[in-house]
Amino acid sequence: MKTIKFLFFLSFAMSWAQQDSRFVKGNRLYNDGKYRAAIESYEAILADSLHSPELYFNLGNAHYKLSEVAPSIYYYEKGLQLSPKNKNIANNLTYAQKMVIDKIEILPEPTIKKFRKSLMNMLSLNSWGVICIVFMVLFVGFFSAYYVSRKSNQKRTFFLLACSFIAITVFCYALVFSKSHALKLESSGVAFSKKIEVMVDPNFRSETSFIIHEGTKFQVIESFNSVWSRIKIANGKTGWIPNDSFKLL
Known part of the structure; x- marks a missing residue:
């Protein structure tokens, strides 16, 4: 071995x-x-x-x-x-x-969502923005050519190309919007306290929903009163933990 x-x-x-x-x-x-x-x-x-x-x-x-x-x-x-x-x-x-105590099973994502995420992550936000601009310019160019052209065959070709480019532009813009929105919402943290009781509500008298340990990474969904943050771990469970028990990435 x-x-x-x-x-x-x-x-x-x-x-x-x-x-x-x-x-x-x-x-x-x-x-x-x-x-x-x-x-x-x-x-x-x-x-x-x-x-x-x-x-x-x-x-x-x-x-x-x-x-x-x-x-x-x-x-x-x-x-x-x-x-x-x-x-x-x-x-x-x-x-x-491997040193983390918590072994959390990752919640499976729908195939469509995984495909969309992989597509968004192929390029940076700026790169997708540049592609949008390029195809928009192409659309304007070919639509202008369609508008001034006098031959029916050319008009048909320019029109089809213009439609294709505007469709691609809309598609790329949708990716830019989705990626931008995801980046704004995407806030992750790492547990620093040895043991953290994740509460049902944002107060210390609340019931404990589950427990996590140092090193566990999670998504930060929202904050409350500058003291508590609502988190979501990989298996989809959510709850509240004190802000001084973790660090934001």
């Missing part, structure tokens, strides 16, 4: 982070096994509102080495937000998630 070894390595990709002395210092401390000191060095960079996938990746690695489940998952997730296709971050996140 082969032993699967999880090789944690620091990212040295060319970026601003390499030029920051605190990043270099953090890497040196990490390599020396001084993970807490490395974290402090990396966090000093975050304090200056500087962010990069490499920085979050290394922070996640350092916390993982200290067996700190929630921070490691949190920083890997932050890294993936900046670099969604980064395989190193995704692989390390998978290992970190």
Whole structure:
């Protein structure tokens, strides 16, 4: 039986982070096994509102080495937000998630919804917007050609092309609207408290609906009174937890 070894390595990709002395210092401390000191060095960079996938990746690695489940998952997730296709971050996140106590079965999505989501995620919001503009310009061009053309065959061709381009434009606009709406509603968090009782109502006297533990990721649906947030976990269950028990991604 082969032993699967999880090789944690620091990212040295060319970026601003390499030029920051605190990043270099953090890497040196990490390599020396001084993970807490490395974290402090990396966090000093975050304090200056500087962010990069490499920085979050290394922070996640350092916390993982200290067996700190929630921070490691949190920083890997932050890294993936900046670099969604980064395989190193995704692989390390998978290992970190194995330390989470909660094993939540993911609620299956309808096929149509999965297809629409995969289609939206093929391109960024800006890219879909550019495509909308391009096809709108093509529609205007061919409709204008249809309007000024005098030959029936040409008018028919221009009209069909104009109809095709406006249909594609409407389709792309629908994707842009859906993706924009999803991004506004999409707010996720990671549980930081060791154990969190998820309440039926937003008060401590309420009944407990279910329990989650540190490292569990969830969707934040709404907030109440700046103290409570209503969350939804992967299996569809919802409830209220205190805001100081988790961190927003």
